[in-house]
Amino acid sequence: MVQERTLPQFDTATVQITKAEGLELYEDMILGRFFEDKCAEMYYRGKMFGFVHLYNGQEAVSSGIIHGAMRPGEDFVSSTYRDHVHALSAGVPAREVMAELFGKATGCSKGRGGSMHMFSSEHRLLGGYAFVAEGIPVASGAAFQTKYRREVLGDSSADQVTACFFGDGAANNGQFFETLNMAALWKLPIIFVVENNKWAIGMAHDRATSDPEIYKKASVFNMVGVEVDGMDVLAVRQVAQEAVARARAGEGPTLIEALTYRFRGHSLADPDELRSKEEKEFWFSRDPIKKLGAYLVDNNLATSSELKEIEKKIQAVIDDAVQFAESSPEPDPSELYRFIFAEDE
Numbered sequence: 001m002v003q004e005r006t007l008p009q010f011d012t013a014t015v016q017i018t019k020a021e022g023l024e025l026y027e028d029m030i031l032g033r034f035f036e037d038k039c040a041e042m043y044y045r046g047k048m049f050g051f052v053h054l055y056n057g058q059e060a061v062s063s064g065i066i067h068g069a070m071r072p073g074e075d076f077v078s079s080t081y082r083d084h085v086h087a088l089s090a091g092v093p094a095r096e097v098m099a100e101l102f103g104k105a106t107g108c109s110k111g112r113g114g115s116m117h118m119f120s121s122e123h124r125l126l127g128g129y130a131f132v133a134e135g136i137p138v139a140s141g142a143a144f145q146t147k148y149r150r151e152v153l154g155d156s157s158a159d160q161v162t163a164c165f166f167g168d169g170a171a172n173n174g175q176f177f178e179t180l181n182m183a184a185l186w187k188l189p190i191i192f193v194v195e196n197n198k199w200a201i202g203m204a205h206d207r208a209t210s211d212p213e214i215y216k217k218a219s220v221f222n223m224v225g226v227e228v229d230g231m232d233v234l235a236v237r238q239v240a241q242e243a244v245a246r247a248r249a250g251e252g253p254t255l256i257e258a259l260t261y262r263f264r265g266h267s268l269a270d271p272d273e274l275r276s277k278e279e280k281e282f283w284f285s286r287d288p289i290k291k292l293g294a295y296l297v298d299n300n301l302a303t304s305s306e307l308k309e310i311e312k313k314i315q316a317v318i319d320d321a322v323q324f325a326e327s328s329p330e331p332d333p334s335e336l337y338r339f340i341f342a343e344d345e
């Protein structure tokens, strides 16, 4: 086992959070976790095809950034092939994400994309991208158009921020370096969120990169770079709020490195035999949902029965999503070539 990097300290005494905000974060994380658990079940029952990559363990990153600091559905989000939970946090209904996984016409990408290609213009989800690092320039394009509309076209409503999520593996790809350079140069309203879960399939991060501390790479672009405990949603929320405020104020991008871990194999086809038991246990004991639940109860922001109620409510949402996906129609074969090109409204 590689020596674990020390997780950055976070002083919970500095947290300012209302009960409603705390419960919103808890609900979003439970939604992500329960959704992914149901996906595994449905995948093994043969309801979905191709590769399916789950997000279990990393929920604090999606929820802390999108629900903790952004305006879901108004700001832009881009993701990777591990995209179901980012889509849910961005507000895409669980029904539409599940239907997409089932390849149904009611899915958010009309059943044409499947697991790795969630998309919703309505929710400003720019897509899951299956090529490693592919979303980084696309997300920066979204941030560029916001800045262009505001500064060149004089549209004062163009104050959106883009969150661009990608993995540690993507941070070794050329698109990361080229795009971060441009984003810093043009002071784009974007936050680059690298979810460092220590592994790129079977390649350990420390063996693949010149400096494993990815946030430090921001400095060569004259960009703010911060590391954060990605298993602590309140810590993620705090750094994200600072980054979003900078972006909205026209002060340019931030690179956030969230130290996190995926609780399952790379995909549902991965037997997950490479990672050591000790390493897994180290991270399982830092389950971000349990951590937030304990914080809310200890600080009298919720009772355990209120948390249980949320879990019950979300279980019903997931069951409804499966029911919806099962009963939805397949795409019509006569529409095979539809949605390749944009259609007139």
Ligand SMILES: Cc1ncc(C[n+]2csc(CCOP(=O)(O)OP(=O)(O)O)c2C)c(N)n1
Binding pocket: 082, 130, 131, 132, 133, 166, 167, 168, 169, 170, 171, 197, 199, 200, 201, 266
């Ligand atoms: C350009 C490109 N090269 C290789 C692959 C094959 N591949 C798929 S996932 C992956 C690992 C990426 O790891 P990371 O960015 O850390 O994301 P994680 O899976 O850990 O979320 C690789 C190499 C790909 N999809 N795209």
Ligand SMILES: [Mg+2]
Binding pocket: 167, 168, 169, 195, 196, 197, 198, 199, 200, 201
């Ligand atoms: Mg990784």
